Amino acid sequence: MAIGTVGVVGLGTMGAGIAQVCLEAGHVVVASDAAPEAVAAGVGRIEAGLAKRVAKGLLTDEVATAARARLTATTDSAALGAAGIVIEAIVEELAPKRALFASLHEVCPADTILATNTSALSVSAIAAGCGRPERVVGLHFFNPAPLMRLVEVVRTEVVDADVFASALAFAAALGKEAVPCADTPGFLVNRLLIPILNDAIRAMEETGASPEDIDRAMRFGAGWPMGPFALADLVGLDVHAHASEAIWRGLREERMAPPARLQRMVEAGLLGRKAGRGFYDYS
Ligand SMILES: NC(=O)c1ccc[n+]([C@@H]2O[C@H](COP(=O)([O-])OP(=O)(O)OC[C@H]3O[C@@H](n4cnc5c(N)ncnc54)[C@H](O)[C@@H]3O)[C@@H](O)[C@H]2O)c1
DSSP, X not given: OOOOSEEEEOOSHHHHHXXXXXXXXXXXXXXXXXXXXXXXHHXXXXXXXXXXXXXXXXXXXXXXXXXXXXXXXXXXGGGGGGOSEEEEOOOSOHHHHHHXXXXXXXXXXXXXXEEEOOSSSOHHHHHTTSSOGGGEEEEEEOSSTTXXXXXXXXXXXXXXXXXXXXXXXXXXXXXXXXXXXXXXXXXXXXXXXXXXXXXXXXXXXXXXXXXXXXXXXXXXXXXXXXXXXXXXXHHOHHHHHHHHHHHHHHHOXXXXXXXXXXXXXXXXXXXXXXXXXXXXXXX
């Protein structure tokens, strides 16, 4: 199934990045956000993202200008009716996502695929009751979406096989590594990564090793491009704690639970790079 126009709902960090990726891949993109200031900020981020690609020599000026011209951004979600697929990237809460999917079902043609970029919620729970759960998939992009190559394509129990195949093909045609996964807590990457980062924090507490030493150990002993503490600071300690909590709720495995030290740091505003301080000081 040819996708054609892509709808993106939520023009925050992820939505703007996803819209940019889709524009660069040649799609017409209709993007919407409930907040007018978020629409303006999102468009600004997309334009800056395209300009950065030009500056790096990855896109020509002409291609970037043509990509920008394929974007419509609005607060009016009725505009999403033209889309072959709509990718949702709004706030990470179940109730607003469910309400949005029900309204997308009203606005979009019967064959439009509805996708969620959720990291930690159940795709099945978002899809349930929306009117077309068999046409709902997870498309889990990673931050920053224009740079990170992976998209986890999440399969629920009820998704139509053709819809899932189209979603996989769509993600691959964006130039991404499209990895199919089941709708289980944390999908694949977070299911593996979250407990490792939590283990690193607990190992620091138990052994007295510093974040620097643990990071050096994992870089030079395990071949990691970046150590677990540098990675946690980059992801954001609040984002990591939130995902950790959600996966712990889903699986009830101790290693998934956010360590007390992590929670204290989040409460103290030590959120990592974006806050200027986390396990490392960036000031
Ligand atoms: N930030 C990350 O690292 C990351 C990575 C992967 C997935 N995700 C997921 O992507 C989604 C978005 O995350 P984000 O970091 O971009 O959030 P964000 O807060 O930067 O952006 C969310 C946007 O959604 C808009 N919004 C909220 N409710 C809305 C509604 N009902 N209708 C229309 N617009 C609405 C807000 O105005 C805001 O602009 C979440 O589900 C998150 O879990 C985030």
